[in-house]
Amino acid sequence: EPEVTQTPSHQVTQMGQEVILRCVPISNHLYFYWYRQILGQKVEFLVSFYNNEISEKSEIFDDQFSVERPDGSNFTLKIRSTKLEDSAMYFCASSDLRTGGNTIYFGEGSWLTVV
Amino acid sequence: KNQVEQSPQSLIILEGKNCTLQCNYTVSPFSNLRWYKQDTGRGPVSLTIMTFSENTKSNGRYTATLDADTKQSSLHITASQLSDSASYICVVRDNRLAFGKGNQVVVIP
Numbered sequence: 001e002p003e004v005t006q007t008p009s010h011q012v013t014q015m016g017q018e019v020i021l022r023c024v025p026i027s028n029h030l031y032f033y034w035y036r037q038i039l040g041q042k043v044e045f046l047v048s049f050y051n052n053e054i055s056e057k058s059e060i061f062d063d064q065f066s067v068e069r070p071d072g073s074n075f076t077l078k079i080r081s082t083k084l085e086d087s088a089m090y091f092c093a094s095s096d097l098r099t100g101g102n103t104i105y106f107g108e109g110s111w112l113t114v115v
Numbered sequence: 116k117n118q119v120e121q122s123p124q125s126l127i128i129l130e131g132k133n134c135t136l137q138c139n140y141t142v143s144p145f146s147n148l149r150w151y152k153q154d155t156g157r158g159p160v161s162l163t164i165m166t167f168s169e170n171t172k173s174n175g176r177y178t179a180t181l182d183a184d185t186k187q188s189s190l191h192i193t194a195s196q197l198s199d200s201a202s203y204i205c206v207v208r209d210n211r212l213a214f215g216k217g218n219q220v221v222v223i224p
Contacts, residue, residue, distance in 0.1 A: 042216040045211050106151075106158035109157065111156070
């Protein structure tokens with residue numbers, strides 16, 4: 001079964017450093033998402049991306065965050081200057097349709113620890 | 116206020132027994148409701164998706180029900196197995212996905 005893949009699986013970074021999390025969505029999918037889950041808390045929406053632009057973003061997705069689809073396969077989340085509170089599991093997801101009962105497939109996550 | 120509330124927060128059950136997890140939501144308008152299974156440290160995996168017109172949907176030993184009038188859903192696990200130990204997350208969709216905090220299920224032998 002096709003799957004969303006994410007790298008790295010775990011990254012430790014110093015506060016203030018830039019981090020790039022990478023994702024390869026399922027190949028025929030058109031909608032891409034980033035979510036995060038702080039340890040012990042619920043999954044939170046960050047941003048959705050379609051047709052090479054952000055279609056929606058949450059209040060969490062401030063100026064320190066950016067997303068990019070640099071080529072036909074990768075979808076990246078950049079955190080410009082990490083803060084301690086950015087420590088979380090970041091999930092990439094993709095789907096083939098935006099509306100209706102389409103399944104959204106999640107990657108295994110990238111665990112970010114900011115020290 | 117969270118738009119999706121799940122109960123119980125955690126549950127311990129004996130292997131082979133059944134259990135039912137509850138989800139109440141206030142999301143409106145409502146597009147569909149999903150149940151995901153999330154193993155510790157892993158990404159959520161979709162179990163069921165239901166639109167407002169569907170009352171029940173099964174996926175193996177998992178059966179989800181939906182009452183769109185009362186805005187309640189349940190996930191029933193039949194004949195639980197050790198591998199069912201996970202967090203079960205109720206997700207309701209309007210324009211975006213609203214996640215519940217999950218029901219943490221622990222199945223013991």
